[in-house]
Amino acid sequence: NAGVTQTPKFRVLKTGQSMTLLCAQDMNHEYMYWYRQDPGMGLRLIHYSVGEGTTAKGEVPDGYNVSRLKKQNFLLGLESAAPSQTSVYFCASSYPGSGYEQFFGPGTRLTVL
């Protein structure tokens, strides 16, 4: 099992460019999450999904969109990147009966110039 994987690991964008971050999990988990981590601010939830075809907003959804077309994949899109979106992005997944324990990917470090 690869667990939760994230693509790419690093990316540099210019302001206004767009990109998609891919999260994939091979554990058949129902729930998936996208977080951003910034110094001194802990983890902040961007969007999450409680099942294939469903998504919901988290604490900081502005400037991001997501899609969950397949159960194993959760995509995070930036339509027009801004320097404020420079961050480390983590994807996680969980399943019913786990007490909502979450399993994390290794992260994507994004820099927006």
Added chain:
Amino acid sequence: GNSVTQMEGPVTLSEEAFLTINCTYTATGYPSLFWYVQYPGEGLQLLLKATKADDKGSNKGFEATYRKETTSFHLEKGSVQVSDSAVYFCALSNAGNNRKLIWGLGTSLAVNP
């Protein structure tokens, strides 16, 4: 609402010292409680968890006891090692929280040889 408060870091200790990182929570009902660890340059991984009052979670020499009377879940280790240097996050999940985790801001630990 639900919230988690952790002691602020950074915490700096010498090898073999005793570690306590305080975590208190506010929640309705009966949440599950977690400690996650993030080693430098990596994603978060579950360190230990407790799903009901008086449960003790333990792993890798770390322990935490779910104290409902004091709404606390303090992390302890009797003798830290340099390899324990990391950021530690306390979190809770609650059935009424739509499968999301509520996170503390993290406590950075540096252990010197």
